[in-house]
Amino acid sequence: MANTCWTLTHDGEDLTHDLVVHYATEAQATEHATVYGLPHKPRQLEGPCLSVDCSCCAYVFDEDEEGFVHFESTTEIEQLLPEHGWKCDGDIWVCPTCVAGPCDREADIHG
Ligand SMILES: [Zn+2]
Numbered sequence: 105m106a107n108t109c110w111t112l113t114h115d116g117e118d119l120t121h122d123l124v125v126h127y128a129t130e131a132q133a134t135e136h137a138t139v140y141g142l143p144h145k146p147r148q149l150e151g152p153c154l155s156v157d158c159s160c161c162a163y164v165f166d167e168d169e170e171g172f173v174h175f176e177s178t179t180e181i182e183q184l185l186p187e188h189g190w191k192c193d194g195d196i197w198v199c200p201t202c203v204a205g206p207c208d209r210e211a212d213i214h215g
Pocket residue numbers: 108109110126127152153154172173174175
């Protein structure tokens with residue numbers, strides 16, 4: 105799924121947190137810029153980025169819960185997700201809740 109996200113800049117520089125949060129719309133980014141206070145400004149990214157969702161419960165990796173945490177490369181995904189308790193199974197990912205299990209996918213009960 106190709107999505108071009110928005111992120112926030114500070115004094116014209118991209119933020120340099122470990123996990124940079126992305127927003128789906130400029131309005132969302134602007135709203136959070138207000139929360140962080142000026143001089144944060146929304147900036148649209150150049151291209152689509154990668155997101156990861158759990159192959160079991162479809163939970164999207166989103167540590168911050170205020171926006172989306174996305175990745176620039178699969179290498180970055182492979183490095184970061186295990187640190188957050190995610191497990192790789194071939195080329196699919198399973199979230200910590202589902203790793204802990206047990207899950208009943210038919211009843212949509214996880215962990
Ligand atoms: Zn993004």
